[in-house]
Amino acid sequence: MMMWVAGIIGGLGLVCMISRKTLLGLLIGIQILVLGSTMMFVLAGISSDFRIQGYIFGFFITLGGVAQLVVGYSLAIRLFFLKKRISMDEIQALKQ
Amino acid sequence: MMGFVFAIITLFAVILATFESQLRRAILALWVAGVGVGAIYLTVGAEFLAIIQWIVSTMVTISFLFFAVMFGEYNAPPEEKKGKGRLLVVLAVILGAVFSAIIGLGSSHLPEGTLKLVSQADGLGVLGRKLTRDHLLSLEVLALTLFLVLVGGGVVARSEGGES
Numbered sequence: 001m002m003m004w005v006a007g008i009i010g011g012l013g014l015v016c017m018i019s020r021k022t023l024l025g026l027l028i029g030i031q032i033l034v035l036g037s038t039m040m041f042v043l044a045g046i047s048s049d050f051r052i053q054g055y056i057f058g059f060f061i062t063l064g065g066v067a068q069l070v071v072g073y074s075l076a077i078r079l080f081f082l083k084k085r086i087s088m089d090e091i092q093a094l095k096q
Numbered sequence: 097m098m099g100f101v102f103a104i105i106t107l108f109a110v111i112l113a114t115f116e117s118q119l120r121r122a123i124l125a126l127w128v129a130g131v132g133v134g135a136i137y138l139t140v141g142a143e144f145l146a147i148i149q150w151i152v153s154t155m156v157t158i159s160f161l162f163f164a165v166m167f168g169e170y171n172a173p174p175e176e177k178k179g180k181g182r183l184l185v186v187l188a189v190i191l192g193a194v195f196s197a198i199i200g201l202g203s204s205h206l207p208e209g210t211l212k213l214v215s216q217a218d219g220l221g222v223l224g225r226k227l228t229r230d231h232l233l234s235l236e237v238l239a240l241t242l243f244l245v246l247v248g249g250g251v252v253a254r255s256e257g258g259e260s
Binding site: 004006008015016031058063073074075076 | 099100103106107110111113114119122123126129130133136137140141142144145148149152155156159160163164167169181184185187188189191192193194195196197198199200203222223226227231234238241242245246248249250252253254
């Protein structure tokens with residue numbers, strides 16, 4: 001049952017990533033996806049009797065999520081500097 | 097029992113964070129979701145992760161609020177979804193449902209008794225020793241990644257000419 005909850009959280013993160021129109025919305029979706037995936041590893045560790053390994057994987061995934069969030073923020077700042085807005089339609093401007 | 101209560105609260109918050117058109121409410125819902133996931137960790141005995149999750153969720157929410165205000169998104173009018181936008185949302189929901197079903201059906205059931213309190217083997221000291229002895233290289237790579245992200249973020253977010 002709990003694994004279903006983790007899967008639904010991950011799935012909703014995917015929905016949020018696809019449907020949002022702004023870069024901050026996309027980052028919210030990624031955070032939800034990271035929440036779900038962390039939960040999956042922790043619960044999978046418990047169910048397969050590798051509790052500590054599951055916790056350690058969850059720890060690394062959570063901090064990895066923080067790292068990608070920082071990169072997302074810096075890209076958002078750059079995009080805002082170039083276009084004065086952070087819409088996903090303007091993301092191509094970062095290639096310049 | 098408490099685990100399921102927390103799971104329901106978390107699911108409700110995640111649904112709100114996903115579909116709420118106002119960014120302000122979505123960010124606050126994300127914080128509730130993070131706190132709820134931390135509470136679920138607490139019920140399965142992962143106290144260390146619960147504390148980490150609460151700290152990270154709170155810091156992420158604060159930074160989201162800060163950036164939303166800075167970019168003028170905090171009080172922006174709700175996004176309107178018409179035609180193609182609605183189709184995209186429906187397709188995204190279908191994709192998300194497939195993803196959830198694969199995870200839910202493909203995973204094994206949790207054994208009985210997982211909701212008991214943490215045992216001696218799951219204590220913070222054991223986890224700390226495990227991290228520093230068996231996963232030291234991973235810890236160093238993570239530290240280096242966070243350091244590079246910090247420096248790289250500053251470089252990417254530089255002004256046009258890069259003088260400052």
